[in-house]
Amino acid sequence: MAEFERSESACVESMRKKSESENKPTLNQDEDSESAEEQPLDIGEHYLVRRSDDSWHPAEIIQSRYNDLERQYEYYVHYEGYNRRLDEWVPRGRIMSSRFNMTESGQKGAVDMKVWKDRPVITDLLGDNSDRKITRNQKRRHDEINHIQKTYAEMDPTTAALEKEHEQITKVKYIDKIQIGRFEIDTWYFSPYPEEYGRQSKLWICEYCLKYMRLEKSYRYHMSECTQRQPVGKEIYRKGTLSVYEVDGKDHKVYCQNLCLLAKLFLDHKTLYFDVEPFLFYILCEVDKQGAHIVGYFSKVGLDF
Incomplete structure (x- = not known):
């Protein structure tokens, strides 16, 4: 009888432990779920993305990167049917998964990408x-x-x-903004800056010598040391507060290369970056007591007689 009671007690205890084990969530399940949430979206896939004006638009994921500061993935997206200048990096929170696309009525459902592209x-x-x-x-x-x-x-x-x-x-533009003088400007296109600079989300550029920097503190230090207050070359025209400087690519190669890299951020099909020696550059500036501030330029092939 005592043997039977011990056996019954052991059976009840075993069933209780099994029940507790089944009801208790495992750490591995939580870790797997958390890991799944952190997995990047697939490059080349299409999703609905919320644009800066809060409208939703189909977009293709071109590239992804991990933002160490924000501790999240960011995605470079191209909006279907729009110019590449509107491509941008967006956080995961602005992207809807394909299983939760939004219809025009505002309800959750699937969107036919071909129908959206072909819409009138x-x-x-x-x-x-x-x-x-x-x-x-x-x-x-x-x-x-x-x-x-x-x-x-x-x-x-x-x-x-x-x-x-x-x-x-x-196709991938890493530099989103530049700081040049007192202006912070959104960029439009890719520019082939050297690798350690071209992968930055923001560049700091001296408006006088056009030297580019990755860090604000480097920029502040440079501005305290830079003695240049106008473009290199010679002034060939002035009227009121406007001035034009002529810069020879042969004499000021680095300055002209930096100018072309800067311009490529706003020109899609500019091919001139480093072979600047055959060209003359004409820099339009607005002049005040601080110096001559660059506002635009054009270039042409120099003529040798």
């Missing part, structure tokens, strides 16, 4: 009830205003091939 964007401009016909010039103007990019099918074969090659080389 011109009717958005005039309103759904408009019977007015769109002229070719109006369509071109609409595309320019809204940065609608031409498809490869709309280009001739040679242009399409060159565009594809160019896009592969320059």
